[in-house]
Amino acid sequence: MSKQALGMTFRLSAVALALAAVPASAANWKYAIEESLNEVQGVYATKFKDVIEANSAHKVQIYPFGTLGESVDVMEQAQAGILQFVDQSPGFTGSLIPEAQVFLMPYVLPEKPSELDYFFKHSKVINEHFPQLYADKGLELLSMFPEGRVHITTQKPFTSPEELNGVKIRVMTSPLLVETYKSFGAVPTPLPWGEVFGALQTKMIQGQENPMFYIESTKTYEVTDVITDIGHNIFTTAVMANKAFYDGLSEQDQMLIQKATAEATDYILQYREGLENDSIAKINAAKPDMQFVSLDEQQRELFRTASAPVKERFVAMTGDSGKAVLDQMSADLLEATGK
Template identity: 65%
Template sequence: MTFSTRILAFSAAAFALGAGMAHADTWRYAFEEAMDEVQGIYAQKFKEEIEANTDHEIQLFPYGTLGESADIMEQAQDGILQFVDQSPGFTGSLIPEAQVFFVPYLLPQETETLASFFKNSKAINEMFPALYADQGLELLTMFPEGEVAITTKEPFTTPADLDEVKIRTMTNPLLVESYKAFGATPTPLPWGEVYGALQTNIIQGQENPMFYVESTKMYEVTDYVTRIGHNNFTTAVMANKDFFDGLPDEDKKAIRAAAEAAFAHIIDYQKGLTEASVEKIKEAKPSMTFTTLSEEERQPFKDAAGEVEARFLEMTGDSGKRILDQMKEDLEAAQQASQS
């Protein structure tokens, strides 16, 4: 073999090796919670499915490793991240229609009904993908994370009790409107500032699913947990659209299958999670007071929900109305399916 032939052979081998490596990539996936919290459990199952069924690897980045929620969304849009899990609470400024998940008392609390809705909803599976695509994102799935509870320093049972109470909210315009309607003073803050703000009384309350109240130790800096039944925390898993569109069909299929498997896994994982979290909080802080408002007590908050829904329609126009109407149809179908 001549020198030039050896060079050509070496170049061909290097090209083949490079091509092989290009098909076995490491994909980056960031989310808004810790590894042992709901989004982290979902991400680990997604990673497991991808690595079992493709040559690719998934590198996971839990909350704080790449910055705040706004940072990881920007990185996902820029293609630095291939996947991101983020609540519509933070994407509301990008996709106003996604704020529909913050219309109070729209989503049911029953686990089976919720699972059916998120899996089969036309609004989620047929209408939202185009809105996310406009922002450079491929919507893979949405899933619920649990009933939202409100933790405060003082007890409340009526909107009047929340007068001048500063409640931390995500940077979401409709969530701000919700707490205004509930009588409180909404205070948008990045999550990393919440514990300290409660500790120093800059704010007097916050809302989150019970597992997150427990895992982030919000009970250490508040004294009351109140369930008014107003919402269930929703999150969305997305891919960078340019990345996703550039994949071969077999990889796209594997990603969608992994998202579906992780969805089923996380719905099952959450069974009993709220109750277990309550018990952990009681054990850690026996003085913590838990209150679930009765239907009669909830009525003033439900009455305020109409005002918030009207604000949602003002913010989003015809597009928002179509999505809200479809979601109501989807929710009715899910309710009927869970009763059959």
């Protein structure tokens, strides 16, 4: 057995022992998220839990970020069946499912909430293409939803790719995000989230990207001076179940999970409205000298043009499967935006 396999076995064994404290029951489902309970994924998971428990005898136990390790550990546990449900963004699953990185491409998703909601509810790429890609990795894709516009935090303001030259920006462990920030002029630095705050404090990195609510709730603003909106992306996440677990459920339980998924998705789309402005107000109150910068259309065009080759990099990484996903996503977006 390789060192990597031994390491994975050790991690899974440790987690299995930790979870053994929870009473073993087919009706006690475990659900891990990448955020805390009061952040978007936690709000979604709590609504999902409420619907399940209100309509059955089943229980759902939610494990917030950090309780079961980093994102890579949690995904291993979900694939191994230790966890029944997991919420994880394409920024981390992109290494496992390269096609999922289509949601990381800059200047693709619309910013208008009504168009964005329509896309996530009705797109064929999510409802028809992605389920098989996730199934191939032992996962049942239940839902994908947007968490909020992505902002970049830095120590100094910038308005062009040239001004990001040499700036180390933390990114999730996605090859496509690395390519994106290279095109932006920065030095992309993949790091687990647990290391980011300290890396910003020690100036090992000079910036990172996240939705505004996450910048506020994790107090990332305390170790940064500028928050910039270049309009490049919407943070997306995916809710998954272990496929062997899901396939082994009764039709009644599968329908229950679909009901909880649909209600939680509707709920979170409404919940996120106004969340960004609320988060800005909280940051302003805590740090009045924080600079908020929103690039105008001419400035955004510099980044849009610089990152145009990223689409070609995506196709090169994913081949025919990725091209089919990209083509379908483009068609779905045309329908969502009415263009």
